[in-house]
Amino acid sequence: MKEPRSRASDHVGQLVRDLRHKATMSRKTLAERADMDVSHLARIEGGQGNPTLYVLIQLATALDAKPELFVRGLTxxxxxxxxxxxxxxxxxxxxxxxxxxxxx
Structure with missing residues (x-):
């Protein structure tokens, strides 16, 4: 498995994965709810993606979370x-x- 792109990417990816698991949702289901490609979601969860603000809002909405959760504490x-x-x-x-x- 590749190294995360950055600590920020790793942080966001882990949060998305943890929230998805907590919701007992498959990657495919989350991708459908967030209106995105499964491979893009996989890259984000693996810390390789660089989600835009729009994608973070889409993911937060699909996971019933607040978008600011993804960037809280990052510098x-x-x-x-x-x-x-x-x-x-x-x-x-x-x-x-x-x-x-x-x-x-």
């Missing part, structure tokens, strides 16, 4: 290592480091 540290979001302070510090202070 930028949970994103894939190649994604580096900047806070305003980080962004300005990076601009100063590059000598581009007037560019912002």
């Amino acid at each position: 930028a540290e949970d994103l894939p290592t190649e994604i580096k979001p900047y806070s305003e302070a980080d962004f300005r510090r990076e601009l100063r480091r590059r000598g581009e202070v007037g560019s912002a």
